[in-house]
Amino acid sequence: MEYTAPMPDYAMLDDTDAASLAGFDLIIDVRSPGEFAEDHLPGAINLPVLDDDERARVGTIYKQVSTFDARREGAALVTRNIGHHLETALAGLPRKSRLLLYCWRGGMRSRSMSLVLAAVGWKITLLRGGYRTWRREVVAQLEHSEAPLPFILIDGQTGTAKTAILHQLAARGAQVLDLEGLAVHRGSAFGDFSATPQPSQKRFETLIWQELRAMDLSRPVYVEAESNMVGRRQLPSRIWAAMKAAPRIAISAPVAARAAYLVEAYPDLVADTAKLNASLDQLASRHAKTLIAHWRELHAAGEFRQLAAELISAHYDAAYNRARKHREDEPVLTLRSDSLDDGAIDGLADAILAAGIKT
Template sequence: MQPIQVLETADADTTAAFDVIVDVRSPGEFAEDHMPGARNLPVLDDAQRAEVGTIYVQESRFRANRLGAAYVAENIAHHLRTAMDDWAPTTRPLIYCWRGGNRSNAMATILQRVGWPTAVLHGGYRTYRRQVQDELYEQACPVRFVLLDGDTGSAKTEILARLAERGLQVLDLEDLAGHRGSLFGGLAGRQQPSQKMFESRLLTALKAFDPSRPVVVEAESSKIGDRMTPPAVWRAMQTAPRIEIVAPRAARARYLVSAYADIIADTDRLEAAFARLPIPPSPARLEAWRGLIGAGDFETLASALMELHYDPAYARGRRKDGRQAIAQIAVDALDQATQSAVADQVAGLVSGL
C-alpha cells in the first residue's frame, strides 16, 4: 500500500490533479469558508465538536479523545456507505481539516486502507487561507480592470451582465458579496458570505480570467455591504480606466423602483435603511418620506434619496479620485433597449484597450 501523500500547497494547479477535495471540518467551519470545489464530509459535526472540546478542557483529555474517536469512526462509516458509495477504485481524494491534524489524518488513513490513493493537505485549511491572503493582500492583482461608473441607478449591474453575454470578461463584485453595495442593497432572503468566503470566491473568479484581456468591473466603494474589497483588487481598481454612464435623475429613479422592488415591498427594511444614512433626515423630512411610501410614490422617494445622499457621495468620490473618465455615455432612459445599446458602446470601447 502506498503511503498517504502530503501536499505542501493548496495551489489550484496542484489540487486539480485530484478527483475530489474533501473538507472534513464541521459544517459550521465549512460554511464560513472552504477551498473551491470542496465537499463537506465532516468527521465531527458542530455539536459533536463542541461537546468533545468542552470535555477536553473541563474534564478529561482521555475521555474527550475516546468520545471523539467514536464519533469520528461513526461519521466516516456513514460517509463510506453514502457519499463515497459511488467512488471508483481509482478516485483520488485530497483531504483537509483545520490544520492538517487528527481529523484529516483519521479520514485519510481509512480511505487509503480501502484502496483509494489519498493525499492530505499539510497545514489544512490554514495553508489554503494563507495563500488566499498572500494573493489578495500582498501580491499585485493579476488582471487589468476597466471600471463601469455612473451615479446610483445607472443600471450598471444589468449592463455588466449584458457585457458578459457579449463575451467580455466581467467581475460582478456585488454578486460575489451578496449585496447591491448601498445602504438599501441587502438582498431579501440572502445573507452575505463571510469575509473569508467572499475572498475565496473573488480569487476563484480572478484566476478564471484571461490576463491578456481586460476585465470590466463596476466602480464600487471599498466596502460592499459588510464586506471589504481586498487590497490587491482595490489598488487595481483605483488606477483602472473608467467609463461613465450619465443618466438624468428621473430616469435613474424609475430604474431603481424596478430594481429594488424587494426593498419597496418591505417598509421595515426601508425604515432601517433610513436610520443608517450618514446624514440623518430631519423629523419633517422623514415624515415626508413616510408619506411618499404610504402614497406609493417611490420614484419621488428614490429621487429624494439620490439628491440627499447618493449623488453627493458619488461626486465626492470622483473629486477625490481626480481622474477623468476615458468616455462618457449619456442616455435619456434606462429601459432594456437602452441598456443593450450602452452595452454595445462599452464593449466597443473596452475592445480598444
C-alpha cells in the same frame, strides 16, 4: 480464511493551484459545518468528522478533563461519523476515484478519515497544512501581491444600471468581476438581500480569488466602481488599489430614468415595507426626521418612482459627488443615455466594448 486489510497509503499535496485541484474527483472538507460555511476550497464538499456541537464538546473535555479523555470521546464520534458518510455520501463512489481530504491544518481530523478511506481502497491525498494552505494563498494574492490587475471601472451615479451593464459585458464574452454579486449586496443602505446573508469576509475573498485566477490577466477586467466596503465586506487591498488606479467609464442618465430603473432593480424594497423602513433608518443621522417621514409616506402611498427620485437627488448624488472629489482623474469615456431599459443597457455595453479602452 482471514482477511488482511491493506496498509493505508496516501500522498501529500502542497499546492492549491487550479490545475492541482482539478486532478481530483472529489475534494472533501472534513471540518465542522460552521468552519466550512465560513470558507472552504473551491469545489469542496463538507463531510465533517465532528459537527459543531461535537467539536465544542471534545474541546471542553480536552481543556477541563484530559487529552486522553478528549481523544477517546473524539475517536468514538469520528468513527460513527465516518461510518455514516460511507453509508450515505460515499456509498456510490467508484473505486478508482481520486480524493483530496483536508481539515484546518492537516491534523488528526483529515488523517483519521484518510486512514479509513484509504483502507477501503480509494486513492487518497491529503492537503499538507490543511485549509490554512489555501488561506495563505488567498491572502498572499489579494493582500500582499503588488502585481497589477487590468481593471476598467464602470462608474456612474446611483441607478445608472452599472451592474446590469456588467452582466451584458459578460454575456458578450468580456471578463467581469462582479463584486456586488460575490458579496451578495447591492452596495448601498438599501442593498442587502433579506433572504440571503452576505458571505463571511474570508469566503468573500476566496470567491474573488477564485474568479481572478481563472481569468486571462492580459485582457481587461471590467469592475463596477465601489467604495472599499460592499455592505459589511471589505475589499482586499490589492483589489482596492487596482480600482483606485483603473481608468473609468462614466455612465450618465437623467434622474427620472434612474428612478425607474431602481424601482425595477429593487423589487424587494417595493414589496417589503419593514425592509424599506429599516434601510431608511440608516439614513436618519444624515437627514431631517420630517424628510425621513415623508419618504416613508411616499412608499406607503405606492409612489415608488417619486421616492427613488428624491433619494437620488437628496442623498445619493451628493454622496457620489463627495466620493469622486477624491479622484483627480477624469473618466476616459462618458456615455449618456436618456433611458435605462433593456435596449439602452445593451447599447451601453456595446459602446463600451467598441471603445476598446486599454488599461
